[in-house]
Amino acid sequence: MKKYFLLIALAGLSACNTGYHLTNRTANRIGVDSVTAPADSGVANFLKPYRQGLDKTMNEVLTRSTGRIEKGQPEGPLNDLLTDALLQQASQRYGKPIDCAHLNYGGIRNNLPEGNITTGSIFEVMPFDNQLVVLTVTGTMMQQLLNHFADGNKLVIGGLRAKIHEGKVQSVQFTNGRTLQPNETYTVAMSDYVAEGGDNAGFLKNPVKRENINYLIRDALIDYFRQQGKTGQPINPLSDGRISIE
Structure with missing residues (x-):
């Protein structure tokens, strides 16, 4: 595939003389490919060890899956798996239990394959360097969070079960046994992107407390899948019904 650079010739224009003005412009396409710009063997040899190291890292098999793991609305196996992974890894890093974990639906950029799940697979799912916070x-803000993402069936959550009616969450049951009460406080592991108001979640900019745990979401997922691989048991892609529509 050719890549093109746009060459623009501007006639009669001078940045130094304000008395001039643009009178004409022309454009030509200059094709750049392996013929016009052959590979530099010296550069290729210089980069070779770095490329080999990157390939080795990206091709590391972390675990296996018995089937393709896909995201979905209002729920999907990948939604559940990723948020459960984040909840586990965030709690370990945080040093104490966390009530739930959230991911923005649009931030999940790919599905996971059947068979080998590699480091490269996780990079395809989560290519951004978002921090886990x-x-x-x-409880009031927690309800607002749930309602905000339930509208449009984009609620991706771990650590609780929720029923949605007409775009609003009507009931919440945390897997740790807690119930959602307006005046109580809850901990949520999530992307710094959403915590800073991404996905129109500006209401999250003033929480009771925000703690950065210096852990990339992608690294948390890689660590989780690597741990799963060490168990010797493959992942079975299933949804558990945590999100239901009434």
């Missing part, structure tokens, strides 16, 4: 929020 822990927010402490009131």
Whole structure:
């Protein structure tokens, strides 16, 4: 595939003389390919060890799956798997239990394959360098978070079960046994992108507390899948019904 650079010739224009003005412009396409710009063997040899190291890292098999793991709305096996992974890894890093974990649906950029799941697979799912942060929020803000993402069936959550009616969350049951009460506080592991108001979640900019745990979401997922691989048991892609529509 050729890549093109746009060459623009501007006639009669001078940045130094304000009395001039643009009178004409022309454009030509200059094709750049392996013929016009052959590979530099010296550069290729210089980069070879770095490329080999990158390939080795990206091709590391972390675990296996018995089937393709896909995201979905209002729920999908990948939604559940990723948020459960984040909840586990965030709690370990945080040093104490966290109530739930959240991911923005649009931030999940790919599905996971059947068979080998490699480091490269995780990079395809989560290519962004988003940090995992822990927010402490009131029950009222937690309800607002759930409602915000439930509207449009984009609620991707781990650590709780929710029923949605007409775009609003009507009931919440945390897997740790807690119930959602307006005046109580809850901890949520999530992307710094959402915590800073991404996905129109500006209401999260003023939580009770925000704690950065210096852990990339992608690294948390890689660590989780590597741990799963060490168990010798493949992943079975299933949804557990945590999100239901009434």
